[in-house]
Amino acid sequence: MRSRTLLAVALVLVAGMAFANGAQEGAAEPIRMGGVWPLGDITGEQGSKSAQLAVDELNANGGILGRPVELVVIDSEFSPDKGAAAIERLATIENVDFFIGGMSSGVHLGQIPALKRYRKITMWTGAASHLAEEAIGPDQDWYFHLHPWDYNQGASYVEGWTAIAERYPDIAIDRWFLAYEEGAFGSASFEATQQLFSDMEISGESFQSAAAGGGDYTAVLERAKEYDPDVFIWAGYDADALPIMEQARAIDFAPPLFVGAPPGWPASFGESGLAEGVTLYGMWAPSLNSVSDVSAHYYQSYVSTYDEEPATYFAPLGYTAVMILAQAVEAAGSMDQDAIIAELQNIEYDSALGETISFAPSRVISNQGIRQQKILQWQGGEQQVLWPFEFATSEPEYPFPSWDR
Amino acid sequence: MSSIEQRPRRRAPWVFAALAALLAFLPLVAGPYPQTIARSVLTYMMLAISWDMLIRSGQLSFGIAGFFGLGGYAAAIGATYLGVPPVLTLVFAAVVVGVVALLIGAVVLRLRGMYFAIVTLALAEIFRIVMHNWSSLTGGPNGMLLPRSAFDGNSVATYLMMLVLAAVVIGVSEWFRHSRIHFALTAIRDNETVAASAGVNIYAYLLTAFAITSGIQGAVGASYAQLFGFVTPESSFNVNYTLIPLAMTLLGGMYGTWGPVVGAVLLGVVGEYLKLFIPYGHLLVYGVIIVLVILFMPRGIVGLVRGHLERSRRTTTASEKGGAA
Numbered sequence: 001m002r003s004r005t006l007l008a009v010a011l012v013l014v015a016g017m018a019f020a021n022g023a024q025e026g027a028a029e030p031i032r033m034g035g036v037w038p039l040g041d042i043t044g045e046q047g048s049k050s051a052q053l054a055v056d057e058l059n060a061n062g063g064i065l066g067r068p069v070e071l072v073v074i075d076s077e078f079s080p081d082k083g084a085a086a087i088e089r090l091a092t093i094e095n096v097d098f099f100i101g102g103m104s105s106g107v108h109l110g111q112i113p114a115l116k117r118y119r120k121i122t123m124w125t126g127a128a129s130h131l132a133e134e135a136i137g138p139d140q141d142w143y144f145h146l147h148p149w150d151y152n153q154g155a156s157y158v159e160g161w162t163a164i165a166e167r168y169p170d171i172a173i174d175r176w177f178l179a180y181e182e183g184a185f186g187s188a189s190f191e192a193t194q195q196l197f198s199d200m201e202i203s204g205e206s207f208q209s210a211a212a213g214g215g216d217y218t219a220v221l222e223r224a225k226e227y228d229p230d231v232f233i234w235a236g237y238d239a240d241a242l243p244i245m246e247q248a249r250a251i252d253f254a255p256p257l258f259v260g261a262p263p264g265w266p267a268s269f270g271e272s273g274l275a276e277g278v279t280l281y282g283m284w285a286p287s288l289n290s291v292s293d294v295s296a297h298y299y300q301s302y303v304s305t306y307d308e309e310p311a312t313y314f315a316p317l318g319y320t321a322v323m324i325l326a327q328a329v330e331a332a333g334s335m336d337q338d339a340i341i342a343e344l345q346n347i348e349y350d351s352a353l354g355e356t357i358s359f360a361p362s363r364v365i366s367n368q369g370i371r372q373q374k375i376l377q378w379q380g381g382e383q384q385v386l387w388p389f390e391f392a393t394s395e396p397e398y399p400f401p402s403w404d405r
Numbered sequence: 406m407s408s409i410e411q412r413p414r415r416r417a418p419w420v421f422a423a424l425a426a427l428l429a430f431l432p433l434v435a436g437p438y439p440q441t442i443a444r445s446v447l448t449y450m451m452l453a454i455s456w457d458m459l460i461r462s463g464q465l466s467f468g469i470a471g472f473f474g475l476g477g478y479a480a481a482i483g484a485t486y487l488g489v490p491p492v493l494t495l496v497f498a499a500v501v502v503g504v505v506a507l508l509i510g511a512v513v514l515r516l517r518g519m520y521f522a523i524v525t526l527a528l529a530e531i532f533r534i535v536m537h538n539w540s541s542l543t544g545g546p547n548g549m550l551l552p553r554s555a556f557d558g559n560s561v562a563t564y565l566m567m568l569v570l571a572a573v574v575i576g577v578s579e580w581f582r583h584s585r586i587h588f589a590l591t592a593i594r595d596n597e598t599v600a601a602s603a604g605v606n607i608y609a610y611l612l613t614a615f616a617i618t619s620g621i622q623g624a625v626g627a628s629y630a631q632l633f634g635f636v637t638p639e640s641s642f643n644v645n646y647t648l649i650p651l652a653m654t655l656l657g658g659m660y661g662t663w664g665p666v667v668g669a670v671l672l673g674v675v676g677e678y679l680k681l682f683i684p685y686g687h688l689l690v691y692g693v694i695i696v697l698v699i700l701f702m703p704r705g706i707v708g709l710v711r712g713h714l715e716r717s718r719r720t721t722t723a724s725e726k727g728g729a730a
Binding site for chain 1: 681
């Protein structure tokens with residue numbers, strides 16, 4: 001009798017386990033996205049947090065195709081080999097369905113061989129160097145690039161400044177001086193400016209960025225002051241922003257247009273009192289909330305979730321990458337790669353960056369998303385959009401205010 | 406009795422070699438991700454060994470990143486303009502960088518201590534600036550893509566390539582330790598005047614060590630370029646290629662082959678795993694670990710283990726003598 005009872009209990013347990021396994025198999029498998037960012041940098045930290053925000057929103061609304069969404073994030077550490085290892089791990093151990101993220105062309109160049117090996121749908125938010133585009137090569141229909149390439153950016157600056165000068169005849173843009181950090185980023189900016197604005201008077205001089213141990217800009221600022229340009233641009237890093245403005249004030253250098261072109265700004269720059277009237281390039285600013293509902297929704301979600309402001313355009317780019325993929329998968333109705341690629345190639349996504357994103361061929365790749373940077377200006381401690389005019393949130397403050405403001 | 410005592414000592418190197426072989430070949434069956442991590446570990450390991458080979462003479466070099474980057478560019482230029490096959494670019498880069506180091510070393514090896522260290526640091530920067538500005542040859546700030554990477558990027562084949570290169574570097578380092586060069590370099594480090602009076606040709610030995618170690622760094626730079634298929638001034642001459650091998654050597658222990666090997670394996674693997682568990686902030690923990698280990702283990706892990714083994718051996722010998730008495 002006792003043995004029969006034991007047998008019955010065992011059968012119930014086995015049946016229960018089988019049911020439990022069956023229930024697990026029946027549960028919807030998550031759709032997995034693998035993200036690689038430099039997490040020690042504000043661009044990567046906020047980009048990855050924004051991607052997670054998008055994933056949380058999707059899951060709160062039932063996921064994608066009724067399946068939950070998971071985001072696995074790995075730090076690239078700004079290193080090509082670490083970035084490549086992250087792709088290998090995401091592909092072979094985490095078994096992700098999509099690759100997203102990215103910042104830095106150097107890291108991306110290291111990742112490209114691994115990306116080409118796995119050929120999973122990739123929605124990349126960083127890397128502007130045309131060398132990365134050449135490394136990807138033509139006919140890679142799985143590769144989608146959101147960030148504009150360097151030549152797209154250069155062309156958009158020419159277009160933007162020309163449009164601004166036409167609309168506001170007081171604004172002169174004939175004489176340029178570029179102060180550029182002596183590394184790859186600054187030197188490439190100077191070369192590109194010389195080529196793009198070849199019909200204008202251009203001069204320039206390099207400086208050692210504070211990020212590379214420098215920080216004394218007096219000589220280059222004195223030369224620029226002597227040159228008396230219509231437009232003064234400095235191309236360096238966020239570490240240069242405050243000291244370059246301080247030193248410009250010290251020598252009373254106030255050109256009519258004072259433009260800064262770092263990839264990111266110090267979080268406190270707007271509050272510094274040195275920012276007023278400084279023009280900059282970027283893709284997004286909180287002021288876009290007044291002209292874009294998607295931007296306002298993203299901004300409010302980010303601030304309420306993380307109790308901080310997104311301070312770089314890589315933040316909304318991370319959010320956008322996830323949302324574009326989600327929209328394409330829903331439209332495809334399955335996880336079939338070809339069907340999703342077809343949907344992505346026809347997508348029109350209203351993004352938090354203001355513009356509606358669609359993909360079209362660029363010089364080499366088949367699927368290039370954004371092609372424009374915006375021209376913005378610090379006004380009253382906030383970045384206002386000056387151009388493209390359809391997203392403009394303010395009129396230009398011109399000329400740059402004198403230092404006895 | 407004595408033969409029984411000696412047996413474990415004879416067996417130990419074989420056990421160590423078998424373990425090392427197992428560790429070396431483990432990534433081959435573990436998949437592409439462990440292979441990528443292992444390739445990275447081997448890269449830094451070779452740089453750490455080469456740095457240690459020169460420091461055995463007392464000459465402190467901060468020029469690893471410079472010769473590493475120069476090797477990468479030599480490989481890229483050799484493959485692009487001279488049609489050197491991918492794997493042979495490693496040899497090509499080693500020779501080019503070795504010759505460059507020989508020419509530079511002929512001048513700078515008159516310097517000692519911090520003067521030499523600062524010159525090597527400056528050399529790395531000069532190489533970077535030359536590559537950065539010689540746009541017609543090197544692609545300038547944007548760098549250049551290699552026509553094709555070694556074994557078309559096959560992860561097993563490229564791992565084996567790195568393994569063979571690492572074995573060669575370990576072999577050269579061990580040859581250094583068991584040849585006249587070792588005694589000469591040690592004598593130079595201990596007391597240069599005494600070494601010179603004993604007939605050691607200091608200049609020739611230092612020049613040989615500098616050229617060989619720089620050649621190794623050039624070959625490793627070439628292998629890195631072949632693994633990822635590109636070179637840029639910023640990534641190829643990154644200061645991490647100087648700092649990380651130094652940290653690995655200090656962690657593992659200086660003045661020998663196995664200290665850098667142990668340091669590279671430990672820091673490489675720990676660094677990778679830390680970031681999986683602490684995605685935001687792992688570099689801070691990594692840095693704290695390095696500082697603590699260097700503070701509390703100034704002779705490195707290998708030095709600590711050796712010291713422990715020597716102490717226990719002395720204790721055993723003393724107790725045997727006591728027992729016999």
